[in-house]
Amino acid sequence: MKLGFIGAGNMATAIIKGLLAKNFLPATDIYITTSSSEHTETVAKNLGIQSAHSNADLIEIADTVIIAVKPHIAPIILNEQRELLTKRKSVLISIASGLTLENLAELTSSEQKIVKVMPNMNVSIGQSVSAICGNQLITKEELDLVAALFNVVGSTYEIAEKDFRNFTALAGCSPAFTYLYIDAMSRAGVKNGLPKAMATKIAAEAVKGSAQMVLDSEDTPWDLIDKVCSPGGTTIAGLVALEEEHFMATVIKGLEATIKRDQELEG
Numbered sequence: 001m002k003l004g005f006i007g008a009g010n011m012a013t014a015i016i017k018g019l020l021a022k023n024f025l026p027a028t029d030i031y032i033t034t035s036s037s038e039h040t041e042t043v044a045k046n047l048g049i050q051s052a053h054s055n056a057d058l059i060e061i062a063d064t065v066i067i068a069v070k071p072h073i074a075p076i077i078l079n080e081q082r083e084l085l086t087k088r089k090s091v092l093i094s095i096a097s098g099l100t101l102e103n104l105a106e107l108t109s110s111e112q113k114i115v116k117v118m119p120n121m122n123v124s125i126g127q128s129v130s131a132i133c134g135n136q137l138i139t140k141e142e143l144d145l146v147a148a149l150f151n152v153v154g155s156t157y158e159i160a161e162k163d164f165r166n167f168t169a170l171a172g173c174s175p176a177f178t179y180l181y182i183d184a185m186s187r188a189g190v191k192n193g194l195p196k197a198m199a200t201k202i203a204a205e206a207v208k209g210s211a212q213m214v215l216d217s218e219d220t221p222w223d224l225i226d227k228v229c230s231p232g233g234t235t236i237a238g239l240v241a242l243e244e245e246h247f248m249a250t251v252i253k254g255l256e257a258t259i260k261r262d263q264e265l266e267g
């Protein structure tokens, strides 16, 4: 497989680092473009991979093309490159939020093989959770190959396209919310006398262990909450205070705002 990334920002570089770390592809088979040749050269050099002179050159070289630009830029590029993509019979992978398989086919052609993937930032440490679905032209083998690519950098769920928005909120955007939670805990630690770096590390380790516990245990999160809360103790006091401020409803509101924004981006 020769893999080309149109766009080499946060997501593409994280995926590339993950793929290189696991030796999924040799660095000689990974190509990128950015908005300028100079920037492409710099990023490619830093990652130790290949630069393409233009998006058209990249499509000429790669058999699998990941469009990893911001959702409002993707339509412009796909429209420009539609004939070449069709001619090359490339598999097009889109990670842009808010663009449906139907949008992507309209922007390219009815013959375009398309896979929609929603990864998250944790690709760079091999712990992404990604959703995947293909259009009617994608064979099972092609879908499996794309799933294998994203399995190298985490786990992959094949889901119906109608569930993508929900997945984007739960897995694509939620790392940002979790960082916010960790930072808020860390600031509470600082407020009460711990140095910031130490407080952040402690908060992050507590979150990591708690997430692992949910994955490993047969208990539901509520069962685990009850096990932490000693009668008349400290945790129940904190839990009640959080719920007085509508903690659960606030989290749900945050995720639902991302679902609404995703709908708006689709237009």
Ligand SMILES: NC(=O)C1=CN([C@@H]2O[C@H](COP(=O)(O)OP(=O)(O)OC[C@H]3O[C@@H](n4cnc5c(N)ncnc54)[C@H](OP(=O)(O)O)[C@@H]3O)[C@@H](O)[C@H]2O)C=CC1
Pocket (backbone or CB within 6 Å): 006, 007, 008, 009, 010, 011, 012, 033, 034, 035, 036, 039, 055, 068, 069, 070, 071, 073, 077, 095, 096, 097, 118, 119, 120, 121, 172
């Ligand atoms: N960030 C995240 O956690 C996640 C993001 N996504 C999706 O991934 C996509 C990329 O997001 P992210 O990586 O954060 O975005 P970034 O802004 O970090 O990266 C965008 C990249 O696109 C490049 N670019 C802009 N215009 C062109 C062009 N005409 N030709 C080639 N490259 C171009 C930019 O180049 P330059 O730097 O030179 O301007 C940059 O390298 C988005 O669609 C987003 O919805 C999906 C899941 C999670």
Ligand SMILES: O=C(O)[C@@H]1CCC=N1
Pocket (backbone or CB within 6 Å): 097, 168, 172, 173
């Ligand atoms: O903020 C965004 O639009 C992208 C999609 C998922 C995470 N980041």
